[in-house]
Amino acid sequence: MNKIASFTVDHRFIREWIYISRIDGDITTYDVRMRKPNTDNVMSNALIHSFEHLFATFMRNGALKDNVIYVGPMGCQTGFYLLVRDTRHKAVLDEVKRVLTEIAEYSGEMPGSSEIECGNYRNLDVGLARIEAISYLEKIKDETENDLNYETGEN
Numbered sequence: 001m002n003k004i005a006s007f008t009v010d011h012r013f014i015r016e017w018i019y020i021s022r023i024d025g026d027i028t029t030y031d032v033r034m035r036k037p038n039t040d041n042v043m044s045n046a047l048i049h050s051f052e053h054l055f056a057t058f059m060r061n062g063a064l065k066d067n068v069i070y071v072g073p074m075g076c077q078t079g080f081y082l083l084v085r086d087t088r089h090k091a092v093l094d095e096v097k098r099v100l101t102e103i104a105e106y107s108g109e110m111p112g113s114s115e116i117e118c119g120n121y122r123n124l125d126v127g128l129a130r131i132e133a134i135s136y137l138e139k140i141k142d143e144t145e146n147d148l149n150y151e152t153g154e155n
């Protein structure tokens with residue numbers, strides 16, 4: 001079997017950051033890495049789930065709503081994948097930072113938090129997502145479109 005692209009990246013050099021994971025035609029997959037891999041500091045399921053509802057909702061309602069293909073968590077509990085079509089990297093980075101600010105300041109009801117709308121609706125907490133958004137934004141606030149490539153440790 002072929003190794004999938006995300007397994008070829010040396011995870012020892014990944015930190016809390018945003019990377020380009022892969023590009024398929026006009027679709028770019030971003031690695032929205034919120035925790036450093038292979039530490040004990042993974043996100044809880046409640047946090048991932050809460051962040052997912054808000055991140056997906058705000059990304060799909062913002063400036064790139066017509067370009068966002070998918071937003072979803074990594075099974076390793078250290079980040080999210082964000083798939084965007086036909087957009088410049090700078091626009092995506094700016095929008096992710098804007099959405100993190102929106103989550104950090106959000107005090108409304110959790111979107112999609114009913115039994116009808118969600119598969120585990122009791123497992124949601126706006127406060128958890130807010131705390132994560134504040135700390136992750138601090139880590140990536142100075143990142144630019146020139147900083148999106150994975151580091152290899154070969155420099």
Ligand SMILES: [Zn+2]
Binds near residue numbers: 049112120121
């Ligand atoms: Zn849900």
